[in-house]
Amino acid sequence: MTTIKLHNSKTRKKEVFRPIDPNNVRMYVCGPTVYDRAHIGNARPVVVFDVLNRLLRHVYGETHVTYVRNFTDVDDKINARAAESGRPISEITAETTQWYLDDMAALGAREPDFMPRATQYIPQMIAMIETLIADGFAYAKDGHVLFRVRAYKHYGALSGRSVDDMIAGARVEVAPYKEDPMDFVLWKPSSDDLPGWESPWGRGRPGWHIECSAMAKDLLGETFDIHGGGNDLQFPHHENEIAQSCCASGHAEDGGGFANYWLHNEMLQVEGKKMSKSLGNFFTVRDLLDQGVPGEVIRFVFLSTHYGKPMDWTAKKAAEAEATLRKWRTLTDGVEAGQVSEALVAALADDLNTAGAIAELHKLAGVGDAAGLLASANMLGLLTGELGDWAKGVDLSAYEVLLADTRAKAMESKDFSEVDRIKSALVEAGVEVRMSKAGVELLPAAGFDAAKLEGLL
Template sequence: MSLQVYNTFSGTKEVFQPLQPGRVRMYVCGPTVYNRVHIGNARPAVVFDTLYRLLKREYDDVIYARNITDIDDKIMKAARDQGEDIGVFSQRFAGAYAEDMAALNNLQPDVIPYATGHLPEMIAMVEFLIEKGHAYVAEGHVLFAVESMPEYGQLSRRSLDDMLAGARVEVAPYKKYAGDFVLWKPSRDDEPGWDSPWDRGRPGWHLECSAMIKKHLGDTIDIHGGGRDLTFPHHENERAQSCCANGVDFVRYWMHNGYVNINGEKMSKSLGNFRLVHDLLQQYPGEVLRFALLSAHYRSELNFSGELLDQAWRSLDTLYGFLRDVENIDAAAAELDGTAFLAALHDDLNTPVAISELHQMAKELNKTQASEKPQLKGALLRAGEMLGLLQQNPETWFQQARGGEEVSAEMIEQLIAERHQAKRDRNYARADEIREILKGKGVVLEDSREGTKWRRE
């Protein structure tokens, strides 16, 4: 089955065909680094990391870029409030983002461009847009003239009047049309700024991505991803700038993931119901967060809750339990061609179905005869890798801390040794007491002929 993806631009599912055979270029909008990121920010990173893994399996030449926006009014305000140099401030949170995304088992993108490293490219693009009549200078600002592009609004399927009615646009007297957006804005003496033909200033947010994409991936890319909230105005404006500056179609497939809700309510900072990835990682392994984010189809809204996370943890316990049962069997090299698992991923990255196929593969591994277990184990591990899951040693998985436990692995091993000695001394009451003590601390003992294993629950 060929890979199919839902293209926001066409509003349909399409067979994916890269611009050049065997070569894929993908760009995903990254964070604006002025704080730790919330779980909604993590969803596109996990979704498109999973797509990246699939593309790398299918194509020989794949480049995935995910940017860092390190110049923005929000960053300027936050750094000023903290009394910190903006460069140091943004770098700190860029590092925090990288740590959080690595904890969710995301691969590092091939290219991580920073906005502040691309000012010459941005200025050159603005100059070209002015020259072609798509932008104009007004009171120290450079603005894109949306009426100069007849196709403006096609991505978000809005007319100019609809876009003005449904968006927060700055109505300024220097604009020729109220919907024109900023490419370059002046900076005060106490604000970060760069020299340009329009005096000292800084770029508009939309311009940054267009310039970085052109430099690192070319005039036309295969896939542009991000959250649904970016469709308008950010991606609509990116498309306008790039199509007008480059003279060719900008993106072949636009892909957008759905919103994350918290306990049935839309997550937002104004409501105070957002969850920082860093805080969640203090309570849950990153793999649990990743599993939860992949448990719904990427285009659907995801209701993020404690119940969802607990369910994800139990599911992973089940899968790792099957792997622990065959940990003494070496996995054979296995391919996934023709499997229902791979068919699910080819069908617009249908991760909920792919996860259900993981469970089916694990059950088959448990039931099959010994001669077939190496091949099935290899297939299960390979499928898990495609989703960024099941790559830990099962014993390590079951022995990791869960929540706010106080009992350490060393203490557990000491109590198990004491229990073994109590059994040798025929002090069965003490052996049972130790089992109950550990059970009360969330540690389950499993006795077998090979010895005693333990896991946290």
């Protein structure tokens, strides 16, 4: 069996992945807060953990992996959006959840086995909070329930910082109901105009962190294999998840339980700068799709950089990815998938080295192994039928004949002006022109626009 190695954020080193139960490998990934469209930074963890999900299923078996990704559908941002728009919260969350699913599907991401919504797990959250209070790890005051951070001696193990350092370097809410500035909210009161549920502490709603702990426990058990998400979630969200989950399951002293391996993807930039609306470089996934950037191209660009490194989205990378994918789709058109490359699997098994996996695809394309290319690309979620036929149906054979005939005549007359004119028109239309002694080959490249070829024949 393939040995998988993953960089564990908690131990800060690459480790051999040993699942608790090889017949049921379990992974939880933090999903979106559904109040608006997902921006391209939100999509990076989706693609990263989709590839890990595919690798785990390839190694352990399609039916031996349980993948959970949640939806946060109770949150102050959602409440604010409802207040601004005058629309019901349920209507907003239903719409934005479907937007998210549609946009991620356009990037070739498979849907997880379970996609729980926070509002479906309020009873489980209340039960976990009651356990934490009973064991002295949480306290209720003024309708709030808070977790006692200093009661958990391992707090900070994931982020590698002490509690006192966190207080000095972070923005912490100082409130009269807090015993300590670092204590975080498990439950808070709701006014009549906000979503709320009855609880032992009055009508209210859960804090952000408790939802993932409750859903992960319910669907995966108190201890499971992998927990993933963006690097921005490491503190405080994941740190808080660990604290409350370990304390609720009786692992306060040893700091064990919950997730054995933690994976975090780095952030995304646009053209070398942090994505920001003020800089005009803020894009949602839907923005790019509506601009004509195929979802497969977005996925390819994401996978070209290792998940543990910052990724830079650039127009040049997108154009190069489009050109490559057009060539590969032309090469594999009508071909039956063969065997997945062992070298590609080995690259992915080495801490999801997707850049190395793509290098292997280039090798397969270079030697003309279309069947191997198709099977191996499919494992990365590329060249699949689900991603559409955006690169298919381009027949340039008539233009190949035109250019070949014109070149043959030019060889006799020694006047290549017409060859240059045709070649320039083809390049302008986004066609890669390859001329050799063997003949002429034309391939649609980045930005191909068939309309620009009108009148050339």
